[in-house]
Amino acid sequence: MEHSHEGAGHSESEADLAVELARLLFDPRRARFFLAVVVETCGSEEGRRATSAHMAGFGAYLAARFARTVDDPAVLALMAQLRGMSLQNLVDPIGFEEGARQIAAAARQLGLQLPSNAL
Numbered sequence: 051m052e053h054s055h056e057g058a059g060h061s062e063s064e065a066d067l068a069v070e071l072a073r074l075l076f077d078p079r080r081a082r083f084f085l086a087v088v089v090e091t092c093g094s095e096e097g098r099r100a101t102s103a104h105m106a107g108f109g110a111y112l113a114a115r116f117a118r119t120v121d122d123p124a125v126l127a128l129m130a131q132l133r134g135m136s137l138q139n140l141v142d143p144i145g146f147e148e149g150a151r152q153i154a155a156a157a158r159q160l161g162l163q164l165p166s167n168a169l
Contacts, residue, residue: 065154067115067164072149075136082140105129116157117165124160131156 075081091097106120109129113120135152144152157163 065150068150068154068157069146071132071153072146075132075153076139076144076146076149078140078143081136085137085140115164116162118162124162127160128157128162 088101091101109120109125112129113122113125116122116125118125132153135149135156139149
């Protein structure tokens, strides 16, 4: 779990980033694994810290991609939306392409854009 978002690589456009995130978050196996880890770790302080660190790392990744700070309200809102979208996809699968469109739309609605010099 610790390195799952690190291997995703860096995209060249917002559309590419949306596809990258959709593949990461809308893969049913990954989503089920992450959900199982959250459920399993919620009973221990050490597990909660590890899960929190993973989520913070993902937040730092997103913030860096959008040239924002990790505490930026738009980044935090996007993270919350992505978690919800991932869970919803487990119940009602929409696939990577539609997921990427929804991710891109959510980022745009929050005013998040990749800086032209991000790569």
